[in-house]
Amino acid sequence: MSKLLYAKAASINEAEQFFIEAEEARYLAGGMTLLPTMRQRLVAPDRLIDLANCQLSYIKDEGSFIKIGAMTTHSQIALSDVIGRKINGLAHLASGIGDRQVRHRGTIGGSVANNDPAACYPAALLALGAQIHTHKRELTASDYFVDLFETALEEGELITAISVPVPQKSAYFKAPNPASRYALAGVFAAFMDDKPYLAVTGAGEQGVFRWHEGEAALAENWSKEALANLTISEEGLLSDIHASAAFRSHLVKQMAQKAVEACA
Ligand SMILES: Cc1cc2nc3c(=O)[nH]c(=O)nc-3n(C[C@H](O)[C@H](O)[C@H](O)COP(=O)(O)OP(=O)(O)OC[C@H]3O[C@@H](n4cnc5c(N)ncnc54)[C@H](O)[C@@H]3O)c2cc1C
Structure with missing residues (x-):
């Protein structure tokens, strides 16, 4: 060895x-x-290879988007004044990750590199159309998240920052695993350029996904009632010791309704 x-x-x-x-x-x-x-x-x-001294811990207000260094911790995001004001759904998401220790050590770059299917950030980044910057290139969130624990990162590719567009409004709700606080199902709702966006984490067999049917209903009527009669198919949803696909389908709708209500 x-x-x-x-x-x-x-x-x-x-x-x-x-x-x-x-x-x-x-x-x-x-x-x-x-x-x-x-x-x-x-x-x-x-x-x-410890990245602590690579000057990757920062939050920059760039007007229409916020650029967050890869080594920025969940606590820094949760407590950031500018993120709280401009993307409060993201600040709220970060404040609900794990426990205090995890929030003080864990980073947005590490979380996004790992792409755990139950992690919270993928929902925000997909809903908001974030850009993932690496030391070689830029990727949009929809190209970046590939499958469970799988991303478009190549061997040795280093995430340097994430640029998150500022929406008109945003909110995140999750049904947390009672032990870890990871999402059994979590939904990030956003209203941006006068269009609704819903992205779901914790529930998909292939990781984070957009709920297009929900978005279409919200485009007609931005209210939790607009989602009331929709059903999320169990096909393609995770079923494990924590929750069945049927239960996750129920949770996704509930979390989406709560997020939409919180945005309003
Ligand atoms: C008890 C517990 C509860 C948690 N609860 C939640 C939760 O509720 N919601 C949630 O979203 N997450 C949760 N997490 C995950 C947490 O958010 C961490 O962010 C995540 O574990 C990554 O940790 P880290 O940033 O310390 O990265 P590390 O553990 O240091 O690294 C993780 C992986 O990413 C790679 N990596 C790290 N940085 C980079 C980079 N810049 N570029 C390329 N590759 C990189 C590493 O090589 C490694 O493979 C929880 C974790 C624990 C332990």
């Missing part, structure tokens, strides 16, 4: 260089997912 080396990169270029030199490297953000995964022997990197 090779020895594990820890390296703190001073820049994005150095992080990439460290990655290339190693046989099986992993970038380290807050370690909230990576360290438990290593403890369970599910991954065994020979090098951990």
